[in-house]
Amino acid sequence: MLVSEMGMRDVKIEKITLNMGCGSKTPIDSATFVLKNLSGGKVVVTKTRKRSTFNVPKNKAIGCKITIRKNTKPFLKRLFEAKENKLKQASFDNTGNFSFGVKEYIDVPGMEYEPKIGVLGFDVCVTLERPGYRVKRKRLPGKISKTHLIKKEDAIDFVKKEFGVEIE
Secondary structure (H helix, E strand, O other), rough: OOOOOOOOOOEEEEEEEEEEEEEOOOOOHHHHHHHHHHOOOOOEEEEEEOOOOOOOOOOOOOEEEEEEOOOOHHHHHHHHHHHOOOOOHHEEOOOOOEEEEEOHHHOOOOOOOOOOOOOOOOOEEEEEOOOOOOHHOOOOOOOOOOOOOHHHHHHHHHHHHHOOOOEO
């Protein structure tokens, strides 16, 4: 039996991470409200770890994020519609992950404009994996062979086939 017949070469979505940086101008409450309404999950507030060159005090909230692991395909289709089903080739990295930004949350189908919040954008990072990638997360040291890693071309083909996205 060949490896390709067993489905070990199939690419799938491991997780989708939505990130919204607020800095000192945007209120954290607005950002958490948008991400919660967009995904329906639990939003985590990100804080500074040490004093940076941007003069932000230590342990101050500067953004929020959410990770989605279930029902990723329909959710990602909605996010691609916000980008008009087009991505740049530069959005893909060499390890098979890709990311893009959505300039306004109201571009996503099903989202309505909230006058109290205004217009906010967010970043979308998608992590891809193949069966057997659990080896990376184990405590015992283990490696994934180079032939099993996801390449940039594999990720582009996956997005084209699964979602019908144009790559520019």
